Amino acid sequence: MHITPVSPFQPQLPFTYRCMAFSPEQYQDTDFAHFNQPLPSKLERAVAKRKAEYLAGRVCAAQALEQLKHPHYIVQSAEDRSPIWPTGVCGSITHSKGVAMAVVTDNPAILGLGIDIEHMMSDKQELELQSQILRDDEAAAFESLGQDHLNPLTLVFSAKESIYKALYGQVQTFFGFDAAKLVRHSDQHMQFTLTACLHPKLPIGTEVSVYYQCIDNMVLTECLHQ
Structure with missing residues (x-):
């Protein structure tokens, strides 16, 4: 699957972000290993589109976290499907039809972030x-x-x-x-x-x-x- 670091948006919140375009129709399960991300067991039977969206969002999150000095951090999902961020970090992930974005901050004054692309x-x-x-x-x-x-x-x-x-x-x-x-x-x-x-x-x-x-x-x- 091709994932290209490109963003049609310039977020207005002043935090670290990554936005990418991706091609869900080219997704293969080996793409998770290629991008150093684990394929969650809950997604093993999901359709390719869902897996591609999840992977693209996690790649964005991993690259954004790297800028906050959290290299190689894997953003797992909690039982309620919310992302599990490193201690002291707030973040949000979104994706829509071939575009994915993640935003993160380690500002202790921030209680929560939410982003959404539609x-x-x-x-x-x-x-x-x-x-x-x-x-x-x-x-x-x-x-x-x-x-x-x-x-x-x-x-x-x-x-x-x-x-x-x-x-x-x-x-x-x-x-x-x-x-x-x-x-x-x-x-x-x-x-x-x-x-x-x-x-x-x-x-x-x-x-x-x-x-x-x-x-x-x-x-x-x-x-x-x-």
Whole structure:
């Protein structure tokens, strides 16, 4: 499998990152050994696309961690499938249709990071999935977002994915899309408030900011929890 160090995005969070393009259709199981990564037993029976995505994400993570002086570190998965980072490191991994990215930091003030790359949904998908991703009380803010962007639901979906990743390390339990409510946006930010108490330090009404950028029919969202 070809993995090429190229990035369509320049993340807005000031942390170490690696982004790569990869070719899932060229994946072979020997690629794990080639990139010095173990093939997890849980993925042995997975389809080639899933294995390729996992491998590309882990290669990004390993190279980003090397810049933080954690060479040869293998990012394993916990039982809940979350990445296991070195002690003192926060990070996040994402992949979408041949693009993978990882971001890491060893700043002790950072409690969590979340990034997500998505390819834009079709108009049909956006209509079909609105009820699963949006709250009824997001209608006004969502309409405003739609006046500035052709694929507003993709942006909100990606943002809520990044929020989940950023907060999960502290929350340590699943929470759904309805736990965060879009309230406003600007050219580079979407602002959300929590609609549920996810943790004693994350009560209802907590504001969560998400950076976003759209390039080449894709969106990158980034969320910082500190």
